[in-house]
Amino acid sequence: MARGLNYIFLAGTLTQAPELRYTPGGLAILEMSLGGNDHVVGDDDQQRELAWYHRVTVFGAQAESLANQLEAGTPVFAEGRLDYRWCWALAHEPPHRAVARRLSPTRRVSSACVTLSMRS
């Protein structure tokens, strides 16, 4: 039985080449920086751009196969959950990361879409 919901979708482009690492136990970890530029409409009816950046992580076999396909500037779609660790904050890294269950390169980040409303 689910006791909560932690589900995120990100579509953006990689700001740097991804970094493939291995844990001492041999698990592959692919770390990426993903950025996007959304168009939003606020309470004032003005449309503006909202830039965002997130760290995205993929584990296992998927991490290894993606490492060769991705580079800086690759448009990417990711689906997963948001993870928070104290140790990341203590290491002066962003404490939040998106852990992607599914990640795939896209043809491009679609710019044509119904503008997100941020109206209250």
Next chain:
Amino acid sequence: MIIGNLTRDAELRYTPSGSAVTRFSVAVNDRFRDRSGNDQERTHYVDVNTWRELAEACGELGKGDPVFVVGRLVNDSWTDKEGNRRYSTRIEGSRVEFLTRGPGVGGAGTRPEPVASRAQPSQLDIDEEFPPEEDLPF
């Protein structure tokens, strides 16, 4: 929100007032384990409708293309020429991401195989019809 592959090429049309409308149908693969512990695969078909700039962008989508669609679920009903009550359910898309095909990049929605056409029974074993992922030329 759905992820799946187009069952046929997207159809881009224009209303008399000049607005673009694109319709397409998405096959969503669903995997589950039945009561006797066997892995089952089932495909759901979802109609998607998009408007204006988004419709223009979606016009280039072809059969088999994997997409991620965000939108509202809309129910419609009307009476056809024979007087029967007809119902349809579709997604009015507000955002569509064009995913890419390729091995090892995810789950059901990004599987490289085009799904079986509507005419065939959905219980069909897709893996028998198509070569394994590593044999595909991309």
